[in-house]
Amino acid sequence: MKNKVCLITGGNAGIGKAATIQLAREGAEVIIACRNNKRGVTALEQIKNKTGNEKVKLVVMDLSSRESIVGGCETLRTDGLNHLDVLIHNAADFDISRKTPLLSADGIETVWATNHLGPVLLTELLEPELSLSEQARVITVSSQGLMMHPRLKIKFEDPEFAQGGYRVDKAYYQSKLAQVMYTIWLAEKYHGTPKTANCVRVTNVKIDLERYPSLSAFQKRLYSIKSKFSITPDEMAKVYVWLAMDPQLAKQSGKYYDEKYRLVGGGKWAESPENIRQLIAITQKYLPEIKP
Numbered sequence: 001m002k003n004k005v006c007l008i009t010g011g012n013a014g015i016g017k018a019a020t021i022q023l024a025r026e027g028a029e030v031i032i033a034c035r036n037n038k039r040g041v042t043a044l045e046q047i048k049n050k051t052g053n054e055k056v057k058l059v060v061m062d063l064s065s066r067e068s069i070v071g072g073c074e075t076l077r078t079d080g081l082n083h084l085d086v087l088i089h090n091a092a093d094f095d096i097s098r099k100t101p102l103l104s105a106d107g108i109e110t111v112w113a114t115n116h117l118g119p120v121l122l123t124e125l126l127e128p129e130l131s132l133s134e135q136a137r138v139i140t141v142s143s144q145g146l147m148m149h150p151r152l153k154i155k156f157e158d159p160e161f162a163q164g165g166y167r168v169d170k171a172y173y174q175s176k177l178a179q180v181m182y183t184i185w186l187a188e189k190y191h192g193t194p195k196t197a198n199c200v201r202v203t204n205v206k207i208d209l210e211r212y213p214s215l216s217a218f219q220k221r222l223y224s225i226k227s228k229f230s231i232t233p234d235e236m237a238k239v240y241v242w243l244a245m246d247p248q249l250a251k252q253s254g255k256y257y258d259e260k261y262r263l264v265g266g267g268k269w270a271e272s273p274e275n276i277r278q279l280i281a282i283t284q285k286y287l288p289e290i291k292p
């Protein structure tokens with residue numbers, strides 16, 4: 001990974017931080033995109049100390065905010081980013097203690113904004129740098145929990161639950177379904193170019209519960225039971241790193257992989273070209289700059 005430049009969102013915690021450490025150990029220049037400067041600086045120091053890689057950098061970026069994503073990309077360019085080899089959309093909003101929709105600074109339901117619109121906008125804005133890579137890889141992140149919701153569909157008419165029916169888990173899984181579908185669309189768009197797009201299906205991974213202080217005692221108990229059946233962030237991060245660097249994957253695109261490096265399906269509904277077309281059509285209403 002020497003001379004490779006990688007950007008990973010949410011690189012200050014959990015799987016994102018573990019993946020940053022692994023990529024840094026491989027010699028890559030890794031940029032962690034974090035919404036909170038203090039948490040980002042703390043993580044940056046820890047990552048540098050652990051790996052001895054001084055090329056790890058921080059950019060402050062809140063994935064729920066258009067202004068912050070645009071500003072973060074401008075900062076990256078001012079700081080000399082001229083090409084990008086790997087873009088990992090790891091950050092996600094999944095605070096299950098939330099009872100009512102929370103709106104972002106842009107007035108958009110936060111889960112939809114952070115987990116779907118943010119990654120799409122970031123990819124679009126970084127297209128020039130991705131196109132300057134010899135072989136760029138975009139990696140999106142979805143969830144194994146989707147298997148518990150086999151009938152889930154994107155609410156094309158109301159993806160922000162503005163007309164009611166909000167539940168944070170529904171909003172979360174909808175956004176993760178959108179990532180599976182967006183990856184297929186992006187891979188098709190990249191067809192015939194050296195760029196690829198693949199998605200990771202993250203299984204149950206241990207979470208630092210101190211990061212979620214508003215969880216109820218019951219939710220904390222549920223998480224601690226779940227953690228007995230969970231793998232570590234470090235184990236899960238190996239799949240991100242494999243997708244980021246394995247030379248044999250240079251031409252693999254539009255695929256979906258689980259924690260055991262196995263190809264998995266996204267489901268008939270998510271793979272339907274008409275449903276993907278509709279997802280991109282509603283996404284374009286928020287992000288008119290997206291080019292087919």
Ligand SMILES: NC(=O)c1ccc[n+]([C@@H]2O[C@H](COP(=O)([O-])OP(=O)(O)OC[C@H]3O[C@@H](n4cnc5c(N)ncnc54)[C@H](OP(=O)(O)O)[C@@H]3O)[C@@H](O)[C@H]2O)c1
Pocket residue numbers: 009010011012013014015016033034035036039061062063064089090091092093094114141142143144145202203204205206207208211233
């Ligand atoms: N853990 C699991 O069991 C599990 C299961 C299925 C899928 N996943 C997926 O795996 C990925 C990583 O999860 P994790 O377990 O590592 O979670 P985590 O430890 O809670 O880390 C989430 C990261 O996302 C960042 N983030 C959240 N909202 C953001 C925003 N608006 N802008 C920028 N960054 C933001 C967080 O930053 P802050 O530190 O500022 O909060 C943190 O760095 C996520 O995409 C998640 O959906 C996880």
